[in-house]
Amino acid sequence: MRMSELSAATAVAVPTLKFYLREQLLHAGERTSPNQARYDETHVERVRLVRALIDVGGVSVARARDIIAALENDAMPLSSVFGVAQRAVTPPAGALNGPADEAASTAFTADSPGGRLILDLCRRRGWSVHSNNPGLAQAARVLDTYSALGHDRLHAVLDDYAEAADRVAGADLAAVASAPDRDEMTNVVIVGTVLGDALLAGLRRIAQEAESFRRFPLPAGTPTPTLLETDPSC
Amino acid sequence: MRMSELSAATAVAVPTLKFYLREQLLHAGERTSPNQARYDETHVERVRLVRALIDVGGVSVARARDIIAALENDAMPLSSVFGVAQRAVTPPAGALNGPADEAASTAFTADSPGGRLILDLCRRRGWSVHSNNPGLAQAARVLDTYSALGHDRLHAVLDDYAEAADRVAGADLAAVASAPDRDEMTNVVIVGTVLGDALLAGLRRIAQEAESFRRFPLPAGTPTPTLLETDPSC
Numbered sequence: 001m002r003m004s005e006l007s008a009a010t011a012v013a014v015p016t017l018k019f020y021l022r023e024q025l026l027h028a029g030e031r032t033s034p035n036q037a038r039y040d041e042t043h044v045e046r047v048r049l050v051r052a053l054i055d056v057g058g059v060s061v062a063r064a065r066d067i068i069a070a071l072e073n074d075a076m077p078l079s080s081v082f083g084v085a086q087r088a089v090t091p092p093a094g095a096l097n098g099p100a101d102e103a104a105s106t107a108f109t110a111d112s113p114g115g116r117l118i119l120d121l122c123r124r125r126g127w128s129v130h131s132n133n134p135g136l137a138q139a140a141r142v143l144d145t146y147s148a149l150g151h152d153r154l155h156a157v158l159d160d161y162a163e164a165a166d167r168v169a170g171a172d173l174a175a176v177a178s179a180p181d182r183d184e185m186t187n188v189v190i191v192g193t194v195l196g197d198a199l200l201a202g203l204r205r206i207a208q209e210a211e212s213f214r215r216f217p218l219p220a221g222t223p224t225p226t227l228l229e230t231d232p233s234c
Numbered sequence: 235m236r237m238s239e240l241s242a243a244t245a246v247a248v249p250t251l252k253f254y255l256r257e258q259l260l261h262a263g264e265r266t267s268p269n270q271a272r273y274d275e276t277h278v279e280r281v282r283l284v285r286a287l288i289d290v291g292g293v294s295v296a297r298a299r300d301i302i303a304a305l306e307n308d309a310m311p312l313s314s315v316f317g318v319a320q321r322a323v324t325p326p327a328g329a330l331n332g333p334a335d336e337a338a339s340t341a342f343t344a345d346s347p348g349g350r351l352i353l354d355l356c357r358r359r360g361w362s363v364h365s366n367n368p369g370l371a372q373a374a375r376v377l378d379t380y381s382a383l384g385h386d387r388l389h390a391v392l393d394d395y396a397e398a399a400d401r402v403a404g405a406d407l408a409a410v411a412s413a414p415d416r417d418e419m420t421n422v423v424i425v426g427t428v429l430g431d432a433l434l435a436g437l438r439r440i441a442q443e444a445e446s447f448r449r450f451p452l453p454a455g456t457p458t459p460t461l462l463e464t465d466p467s468c
Contacts, residue, residue: 048383056379079446086439118440127444135439142433145290149282151425153412160405161430161437164398169441171394173449178387191385193442196395197435199376203395204434205320205369206352207403208427210361212313215407 003029006039010047017047023061025050025068049191053088057194063088067190078176081186085193087134108136114143117155121162168200237263240273244281251281257295259284259302283425287322291428297322301424308416315420319427321368342370348377351389355396402434 007014020026026046029037046068053059053067070076070084108131110119118140122129129136146154172192179185241248254260260280263271280302287293287301304310304318342365344353352374356363363370380388406426413419 045384052379052383056376078450079443082442082446086442089435122440125441125444127440128447129440129443133440133443135436135443137436139433139436139440142290142429142436145286145429146425149286149421149425150279151422154409154422154426156412157402157405157409157426157430157433160401161434162441164401165434165437165441166445167394167398167401168391168438169445171391172442173445175388175391176446177449178390187383188385188388191380191383192388192391195376195379196391197431197438199373199391200395200399200434200438201323201431202369202371202373202376203399204402204431206356206361206363206367206373207359207396207399208316208320208406209313209363209367209369210359211400211403211407212316212410213362215411216312 001039002036003039006043006047009044010051012047012051020047020050023065025061025064049187052191053194056198057089058198059088059194067194071186071190074182076186078185078189081189082193083130083133085190089194089197107131108133108140110140112140112144113147114140114145117143117158121158125162125166168196172196235273236270237273240277240281243278244285246281246285254281254284257299259295259298283421286425287428290432291323292432293322293428301428305420305424310420312410312419312423315423316427317364317367319424323428323431341365342367342374344374346374346378347381348374348379351377351392355392359396359400402430406430 001009003014003017006012007017010017017026021028026043029039029043031037050064050068053064054061059067066084067088070081076084108115110116115136118136121127122136143155143158146152175192176185176188179188235243237248237251240246241251244251251260255262260277263273263277265271284298284302287298288295293301300318301322304315310318342349344350349370352370355361356370377389377392380386409426410419410422413422
């Protein structure tokens with residue numbers, strides 16, 4: 001197919017496709033004339049993946065390029081693919097972007113109370129990870145922020161969160177292991193790691209509201225908004 | 235204290251403090267002359283909270299203003315405070331920002347395969363929530379994206395993720411319930427909801443790497459990088 005057809009098939013504008021080609025997010029088509037190239041189903045799939053990473057996963061173009069490179073490197077061990085995907089995910093924390101990028105090559109040092117809590121947690125749970133795992137600094141920073149705001153009581157959530165993280169990681173790896181071959185496994189690692197945060201955050205918002213109604217019922221007389229389960233359109 | 239002292243106490247520059255005042259993120263000080271005002275400990279605390287929301291939580295200024303308004307509205311039911319905090323959290327998905335803001339006032343309709351999976355999940359788990367809960371559309375969108383990318387196998391994670399979300403929500407609400415008074419409870423709702431996503435995402439990255447080493451050991455001969463637990467600095 002021509003670029004205009006690739007554009008129609010993916011609903012992505014031609015200038016954007018050209019940008020993806022320049023940024024090496026999309027592999028070149030087969031050249032048919034000095035000004036034309038032919039694209040195929042592999043290009044359609046790649047464009048869909050890039051859109052999902054950027055639009056739904058919130059990944060930057062630079063990080064998407066790292067992911068595509070990992071995808072094309074057949075020799076990269078799966079645990080390293082995980083690392084690339086993890087570092088690509090925009091942390092929910094805006095300003096963590098900068099530090100997180102640097103942290104990619106920096107060993108974690110438990111040099112704050114939050115850091116020591118995370119280190120203890122890793123030992124308690126038998127979590128054996130690289131000292132440059134980006135989650136270490138991110139989790140430590142949140143705990144230190146809780147303290148700075150005078151909310152040490154929030155540290156009490158740590159073990160339940162860790163149990164939840166283990167459950168999620170177990171499901172993530174089971175999905176990877178169920179893939180039929182190495183290419184598909186790499187794909188599942190990337191898509192599941194990058195988009196899984198958004199899925200988990202979404203489910204947390206639902207569970208949180210359900211639990212808050214259980215614990216703190218609305219005061220009598222408050223107009224009851226439409227609940228999902230009573231919505232006739234469902 | 236004067237504004238310069240508030241700046242020193244919070245490590246936030248004076249022009250930024252003036253911006254917070256204009257944007258109603260910070261309450262006015264007590265005026266002592268036409269050009270001067272006096273600030274106190276409540277201002278220090280507020281500035282710290284605003285910084286945490288914006289820097290660590292990745293919340294926009296507009297959403298931070300909603301949160302501060304909720305904080306100052308003593309009549310707002312706690313479940314509504316949760317709603318404000320949930321909607322303020324930047325979704326891990328970049329492009330979800332726009333739709334999520336609109337979704338704040340839009341009822342969820344299970345009009346896609348992902349939406350129906352989420353609706354079924356809510357029924358299965360007995361999650362009773364408003365139809366405008368922002369997590370519904372966010373979770374549905376991720377599932378639909380998995381499908382669009384040909385990764386239906388990733389739907390298998392849903393029940394484990396939901397179990398994890400319930401565990402996290404239980405811990406969140408227990409932390410809220412442990413606060414001594416209504417002001418503090420509101421604060422814990424906001425801080426825990428906004429920063430909890432980053433904590434959970436960080437722990438997920440750690441658990442995922444630990445689990446991936448268990449399931450997929452590095453090939454023999456691969457140089458072993460420094461693992462956290464063997465790091466002598468720990």
